[in-house]
Amino acid sequence: MSVPANRSVPCPRCAADLAGGPVELSALPQCPACEVETRVVLFPAFDWPFAEAVRAELVVLTGEATCFYHPQKRAHVPCDACGRFLCALCDLDVNGAHLCPQCLETGAKKSRLPELERERTRxxxxxxxxxxxxxxxxxxxxxxxxxxxxxxxxxxxxxxxxxxxxxxxxxxxxxxxxxxxxxxxxxxxxxxxxxxxxxxxxxx
Amino acid sequence: MMLKKDANFRRLKVGGLGPLGSASYWLAKDHLLVVEVISYSERYRRFYFRDLQAVIVQQTGARKGWNIGFGVALLIALVIALVLLPGALRGGFPSGGDDYGVIGIWSAIFLVLGLPLLVNTLRGPTCTVHLRTAVQTQKLRNLTRWRKAELLVTELGPLVQSAQAASAAASVASSDPADAATAAPPG
The missing domain is CATH 1.20.58 (Methane Monooxygenase Hydroxylase; Chain G, domain 1)
Incomplete structure (x- = not known):
């Protein structure tokens, strides 16, 4: 089950809902409230519903592989960096790679993951x-x-x-x-x- | 490795210097990287194409404001020049080295005030640009001209469309056929 898409677009200037008027958002000439010329370019993701929340499954059978961080949860995938088994909750997707929270934190701290680097001192x-x-x-x-x-x-x-x-x-x-x-x-x-x-x- | 030497990145001709620093915009395979240099740090913001929901471009009155400021200053300078210049020139007409010096100074004043007015007018209307994702609406720094915003939309649009089409197709392929019509991408 997924949550419906949030179709409201607040005007960056006056915070009025740009999608609330009778005009299609992509053909909107100006904000209906502050009357500032506005162009809204929409992409398909605007209509996508929010993805379902990830839930880790509980271990059903004895001897099943379990999550390193949650021994009561079923293993879903191994960490691509350290190889530890992870449940669906601990599996962090970084550009297609499956990482555990600890490897993600270490990678961010040591600048090994360029995707996570946010700042450098000049x-x-x-x-x-x-x-x-x-x-x-x-x-x-x-x-x-x-x-x-x-x-x-x-x-x-x-x-x-x-x-x-x-x-x-x-x-x-x-x-x-x-x-x-x-x-x-x-x-x-x-x-x-x-x-x-x-x-x-x-x-x- | 510097971005301009990295084949995975292409610089967009938008952004540049601003009052608080500079910003440059780089297109990668799957995201837009915004590099902001503010005082002693360099900040990176990545907008993944699959996450972008909308680009909101909104006109501002900054061009008009600057033009009024420079126009008034130019007008004041012109009035002062009209009052002072005939008296400053011997015989009301330039006839020697000093006269040319006076004319040179006034020309420099008009150039300093007139050139920004001209450049500001030619660069076109000013605007703000915001990128919207499911979780935030982020203002883009130093992207203040409508023409540049149009350029960003032109460059970004097809990449975002194709990335989201691929994402939706992958989602449809992995989901139940009954849900295919309302399929959302993974994540």
Whole structure:
């Protein structure tokens, strides 16, 4: 048994039901409530009923294979990653693969399942801020921030890179900039506090 | 591996830079991947073709608002130029290096105000785009022009239709013939 499809489409602007009017949704010229020009493109899944809830079957016969996590439930399929028997409730479908909850969690944590990866840190952007923000905000910190940038580059060189920009090239360029910046800023500090003028003073 | 070097992904010519970051849209075999770069993180959202129920595109007044803003600024600059320029130029007509400098500055001001007005007008009406699945309605970031939304619908439509047809066919094949008429896809 399945639950009928939810045929209401709330207007993203005013939350009025776009499907509530007499006009077909696909031919709707505007929202009937807020009168904003709206185009709704429907796909077949809009009319599909909700899938039936999965229920794990209880063990009927002694000696039947049971779920690793629920010993009283009948085994439905083995986990594709660890091979443990799973009941219908524990069988998690990830793009056609059958995984147990533990393998799914481990895979998500260790970024082994790209389908589950939701976020990556852009270390190249952090490094660029460390390198260029002090030039505008507080240039006296340059020796420190360029050193920190070099440490971050070394530490995160093998971190998962960006999917849309070449992080390794950026980090390589920033490493060169950080070395130059560190050298230049240390030289500048030396010029200010222990440069040739202090030597001249000492000689006099 | 970068997406542009991955043969399984094709970049859609929609999205781009926005006030809070950038967004790019990638078509894979069975899903739409939205990559959002916001400050120091990169976020991924996947919309599987079999789950998409609708695309809702709604016009907004952002283009009109920006055009009014730039238009008013341009008008004010024009009035100021008409008042000041004849006095600034010797003899009311450009005749030397300084005069050309004054004209250059005013041209730059008109360019800074007029170019965004022109680009904003040419890019067409603004809109918001939402993707609806059975469990959520998600707004797509940095997809704010009606023309780009149409492009997304054109690219996405056939893929979603064929994925859902295949899904429904598989469901019909595996279900009881009596239920074939009302068959829903698995999951």
């Amino acid at each position: 270390w190249d952007r952090i490094v660029s801020t460390l390198l260029f923000a002090p030039l505008v905000l507080c240039w006296v910190l340059l020796p420190l921030t360029s050193l920190v940038a070099l440490v971050v580059i070394g530490w995160k060189w093998k971190a998962p890179p960006s999917l849309v920009s070449n992080t390794r090239i950026s980090l390589g360029v920033y490493a060169a900039v950080a070395v130059l910046q560190f050298g230049g800023s240390v030289f500048m500090w030396w010029l200010i506090f222990a440069g040739p003028h202090t030597l001249t003073t000492t000689v006099q």
